[in-house]
Amino acid sequence: YGLENWPKYLHLQALHRLLLEHEQFITGNDVPKSIKLADSDAAAAYVYGTDSDYFAFLINSDSSNSIKIKFDGLKQQLPPWSVTLVRRSKQDKQPNVLYNTAQLSKLIKRAQRHPARFETISSGLSTDNIRWQPLSQAGVPTITAKRPVEQISVTDDKTDYLWYRTNVSLPAECGSLDAAHAKTLVLHDAGDVATVYFNGEFVGMQHGQQDRLATFTFAVPPSTLRLGKENNTEVEISILSQTLGMAHNQRNMESYSRGLLGAITLCGRDITKGKWEMQPGLEGEHLPAHLQDTHAWERYDPEQQLARPQQMRWYAIELDSQMLAEQASDDEPARYAIDMASMSKGHIWINGVHLGRYWLRRAPAASDYAPCRKCTYNGAFHPDRMCRQHCGELSQRYYHLPRSYLRLPKSGDGSARVHNMLYVLEELDGHPEHISIAQRISKLPLQEPEQPRERPRCSWLLGTLATVCGAAVLVGAGTLLFKALKQWRERRGYSRIHTDDSSLAE
Numbered sequence: 001y002g003l004e005n006w007p008k009y010l011h012l013q014a015l016h017r018l019l020l021e022h023e024q025f026i027t028g029n030d031v032p033k034s035i036k037l038a039d040s041d042a043a044a045a046y047v048y049g050t051d052s053d054y055f056a057f058l059i060n061s062d063s064s065n066s067i068k069i070k071f072d073g074l075k076q077q078l079p080p081w082s083v084t085l086v087r088r089s090k091q092d093k094q095p096n097v098l099y100n101t102a103q104l105s106k107l108i109k110r111a112q113r114h115p116a117r118f119e120t121i122s123s124g125l126s127t128d129n130i131r132w133q134p135l136s137q138a139g140v141p142t143i144t145a146k147r148p149v150e151q152i153s154v155t156d157d158k159t160d161y162l163w164y165r166t167n168v169s170l171p172a173e174c175g176s177l178d179a180a181h182a183k184t185l186v187l188h189d190a191g192d193v194a195t196v197y198f199n200g201e202f203v204g205m206q207h208g209q210q211d212r213l214a215t216f217t218f219a220v221p222p223s224t225l226r227l228g229k230e231n232n233t234e235v236e237i238s239i240l241s242q243t244l245g246m247a248h249n250q251r252n253m254e255s256y257s258r259g260l261l262g263a264i265t266l267c268g269r270d271i272t273k274g275k276w277e278m279q280p281g282l283e284g285e286h287l288p289a290h291l292q293d294t295h296a297w298e299r300y301d302p303e304q305q306l307a308r309p310q311q312m313r314w315y316a317i318e319l320d321s322q323m324l325a326e327q328a329s330d331d332e333p334a335r336y337a338i339d340m341a342s343m344s345k346g347h348i349w350i351n352g353v354h355l356g357r358y359w360l361r362r363a364p365a366a367s368d369y370a371p372c373r374k375c376t377y378n379g380a381f382h383p384d385r386m387c388r389q390h391c392g393e394l395s396q397r398y399y400h401l402p403r404s405y406l407r408l409p410k411s412g413d414g415s416a417r418v419h420n421m422l423y424v425l426e427e428l429d430g431h432p433e434h435i436s437i438a439q440r441i442s443k444l445p446l447q448e449p450e451q452p453r454e455r456p457r458c459s460w461l462l463g464t465l466a467t468v469c470g471a472a473v474l475v476g477a478g479t480l481l482f483k484a485l486k487q488w489r490e491r492r493g494y495s496r497i498h499t500d501d502s503s504l505a506e
Contacts, residue, residue, distance in 0.1 A: 010108045011101075018085055018099055022048075025055035037069040043078060045071055056095065058084040063378040071095065079103065081378040118337055118398055118438040125317055127433050131297035132305075135312040135425075136284070137200060137238050141165065141277035148276050151241055151259025155280045160243045163279040164260055166271070170233040174220055174267040182268065183225065185237065187216040189262030193242035195312065198224045198235060202311045205428075213261065220267065237266075240282075240312075242427075284314060284425070285347075302433055312346075315424040315432045324408060324420070324437070335440040336401035338422070341394055342434035349423040353405045358396075365392040398438060 019026070025048040037043040042062035048055045060067050060078035067078050071086070073094035078084055082102035088095035141163075143154060151162045174183050185203075187194055191213045196203040198221050208214035224235055243258045264272045297316060324336065338348065340358045348355040366372035372391035407418040424432060 011104060014105070015085075015099060015101070022055040022087065025049050037071055038067050040067055043067045043069050052088070052090050054088055054095075056086050056088075058086060117441050118339070119441045120339065120436050120438050122320065122323060122437045125319075125433055125435055127300050127302065129318040130300035130432055131316045132300050132432075133297045133314050134202075135240075135282065135314065137163070137197060139163065139279045139283055141279045143278040145276050145278070147273050148260035148264070149278055150257050150261060151243060152257065154259075154278055155243075159281040159285060161280070161282050161285070162241050162259060163277075164239040164241060165236065165277045165279070166274055167234060167236050168266065168271050168274065170224065170227065170235050171267045171269040173269060174225060176267075183220045184265075184267065185218045185220060186265045187218075187239070187260055187262070188264070189213045190216050190241070190260050191258050192244040194260075195240040195242070197238040197240075199227075200236070200238070202309055205311070215262075282425070284423075300432065302431065310429045312425065312427050315422075315426065317422040317424065317432060317435065319420040319422055319437065321407065321409060321418045321420050324406060334403070336403065336406075337398040337438045337440060338401050339397055339436045339438050340399060341397040343424065343426055343430035343432070344428035346427045346430075347425040348399060350401060350405050351407065351421055352423075355399060355401070355405075358399055360397060361395045363388065363391050363393055363395065398440075401437070 029048045032046045032048060034044040034046060037045055037058065040062065042060055044059050044061075046057045046059070056071075058069065058071060058076065058078060060080060060082050063081045065080055069076055069078060072088065074086065074097070076084065076097065079100065079102035082100055084097060084101075085099040086095040086097050143149060148164050155162055185196060191208040193205065193207050194216045195205040196216075196218045201221055201223060203218050203221055206214075206216040206218070208216075227233070227235070239260065241259045262272075263270055297314075300315070324334075338355075340348070340360060343358065343360060345357075345359045347357055363369075364372065369388065369391060371388040407420055409418050422435075424430075424435075426432075
């Protein structure tokens with residue numbers, strides 16, 4: 001939805017601010033040697049600066065136990081698997097603790113209680129307002145080579161997609177009845193995703209494994225094999241290669257390569273060398289004018305879609321502008337989101353503006369996954385073994401729909417007709433009729449003031465008792481003081497103090 005993960009965001013924001021404030025210590029000094037702080041080897045200090053003016057990191061690498069340390073007069077207990085930032089200036093008698101990675105501030109704990117909440121304002125989209133068309137393979141090639149060229153060197157990170165095309169004569173092995181000759185197209189050392197077409201006919205899509213290159217095998221379609229029997233052997237093979245981003249913390253990322261890197265065989269014959277044409281991007285990826293003209297697109301029919309093979313598709317969906325306008329108010333403008341829970345993976349545009357990627361995946365159930373049942377960040381970090389939330393649910397399903405990108409009718413002008421067109425490029429499969437528009441109803445944690453603590457119902461009784469007890473104490477103290485004064489006067493020979501009315505009369 002485009003929101004910060006508030007607890008993590010605020011915690012790291014404080015850390016980054018301190019690092020920037022003390023960058024002169026970190027960048028202006030050599031990397032210090034570790035100083036042992038306790039009997040355990042897990043506690044160490046790294047000091048940047050001089051003995052009287054420094055910025056230091058106190059580290060406890062024990063993933064289970066806290067460690068008590070004494071550092072330059074400072075007594076401190078370091079939490080398990082934590083880093084403590086301390087600072088001492090020339091005016092300080094001992095260092096001051098600035099931050100600890102394992103200790104959350106009140107603000108962060110408060111932010112943890114503010115998950116984003118949404119309210120659906122349209123339960124689904126009318127199929128009358130949805131049109132679709134398959135992914136087009138038309139386009140002018142920009143590069144011609146004697147073999148496929150590495151993808152990123154061609155796309156220059158401007159798109160995730162690259163078309164590879166070649167025309168080959170269908171090998172005789174494809175028409176052989178010998179089982180040893182597999183009727184397949186094999187892409188060796190390819191990544192990350194490959195979608196194959198024979199003579200414009202969709203054959204299939206395959207994904208690699210994480211950040212490793214893979215071998216993709218596709219069956220030659222029967223229609224192509226029939227052409228071979230009729231001696232019409234010229235075949236156009238189109239391969240759409242797609243990258244899925246850089247691998248996390250990968251070494252030598254500058255050498256990261258994708259696309260068709262290895263040998264390519266058709267029915268066992270190597271077709272790697274030949275005339276290959278490359279074309280970066282997809283038609284419509286930047287929504288040119290001819291794509292936005294959807295009159296020639298087919299009207300969406302859910303039942304017919306189920307009968308078609310799963311492949312990349314464009315959807316054009318007209319939103320109810322009047323419904324969007326009715327949700328807004330002058331006092332508090334509506335914050336819209338698109339609920340993509342019914343889709344799988346792709347891109348979204350609104351009125352020609354790219355909103356970003358979506359990729360819906362369901363998290364493992366808590367009963368099947370230990371990190372869903374226990375939350376701890378102690379130990380070496382691994383994203384799949386740490387605290388996991390919303391187990392068994394879909395990953396991010398709400399995507400921000402900025403009001404500034406919408407065309408909303410002006411108040412009081414009900415006759416004006418405005419259009420808001422949502423474009424969706426679905427790479428896998430989905431049900432666009434179940435896409436819905438939601439409105440965020442929860443405020444940001446910093447916008448909600450702390451609620452005052454409710455006084456106990458018995459507070460009035462406690463207050464009364466306190467008042468009575470206070471009065472009794474004052475009366476008792478006054479009585480004791482009066483008796484002591486009376487006894488002192490008698491010992492000194494002063495006349496007795498009379499308190500009755502007769503003595504006052506004399």
